[in-house]
Amino acid sequence: MGAYTLECPWCGRSITDHYTLRCDTCDGLIRAKYGARQLSLKSLPGMWRYYDWLPAKGYIDTPGKPITYKSEGLAKELGLKDLYISFNGYWPEMGAHMDTCSFKELEAPPTIVRAREHGGRAMVLASAGNTARAFAHISTITGFPVILVVPETGAHNIWIPGREPGDAIKLITMEKGNDYSDAIKLSERISALNGMMPEGGARNVARRDGMGVAMLDAAVFMKRMPDDYFQAIGSGTGGIAAWEAALRLREDGRFGERLPRLRLAQNLPFAPMYRAWKAGRRDIVPELDMPDAKKQISEMYTDILSNRNPPYGIKGGVYDALADTGGEMYAITNDEAIAAKKVFEDSEGIDILPPAAVAVAALMQACENGLDKRRSVLLNITGGGFERIKKEKSINKVEPCLKVSGPDVPLDDMLKVIGWPALSEKSLTL
């Protein structure tokens, strides 16, 4: 069980896993190559049902997994015959128990397990909100220290469902004017500390293969891969993950030969990947694709979908995923997303997070523009059930231990407040 090696499909190197995030030779995205060519489902909790294709030896006892179901309400609304929904969030009647209400809860468990298995004593990560919440939740469950760097505007997103936040969570907020990319810069500086593991973003196979579980769960439920996969993206890591999961399913042989077309959506006015893709470019040109990025980000319906350095042009990144699957990009206005949110909630009966509304709006746009209604479509509702969980469980805010002015603040003062290196000793007792 759980046997894997790492390989770089772009230069053919096989790599021993030391929590390795990069291929030194060609800088393409490395992948996990699993011992099990065919997926067999395991009797393990939540997402660990897909343990065969997760890069970890152990697992964490958490119930969260995507729930795939066949839509009736939205399908009827849009005239689609075969619309499937991957619901990532809280919806107990459907068996959905991702209590932090987003698919980032698929990334956190394998990433923390992998880090621990490779000698990590703490993890640092930057997030506009949902990712930090998911890692904080898993830190509360496991006691594994996490340092979260979050722009002030996203701090309200960091809460723990149903219990008090664990004391191994250290939340650092960044003053107004800093965005997600500033948070990434600061977290990269902190990650240079001995024993501190970077979460690795799209480069971390545990994050990607964790998110790929949405595609695996759908294919198992549908008994085949969907024709189309809709998702809202900021970094696009979820899109890459869906593509890689589909490549494994194709190799498995029981889920079809054709890769699902990735249909990925960004929220206007900040849509650098949409613009680069539409211009037929592998590279994002900041002056053309995200002029005045900070202003654009401040005008988005959901700045969760903002990332100024997405893994787009890198080998094995979003561009390659779109190209290999015959994919398409969509740009969604704030009004379209707000309208789509209501359509989904009225027709399916559960609240969704704003990024998921962007994906719904993309599906609606595709339908208006002639998407063949007989195609089997998988819509990734990447977050939902927040209104619902608020009524049923306590939402316990994580209080920041420090607020900083920008990404270049002196590290020493910061570490004193975090309690480093004493914090790192904590993980040794776990």
Ligand SMILES: Cc1ncc(COP(=O)(O)O)c(C=O)c1O
């Ligand atoms: C709820 C939700 N949906 C979609 C996304 C976009 O994910 P990605 O761009 O990493 O695929 C995010 C990112 O944080 C998110 O929190």
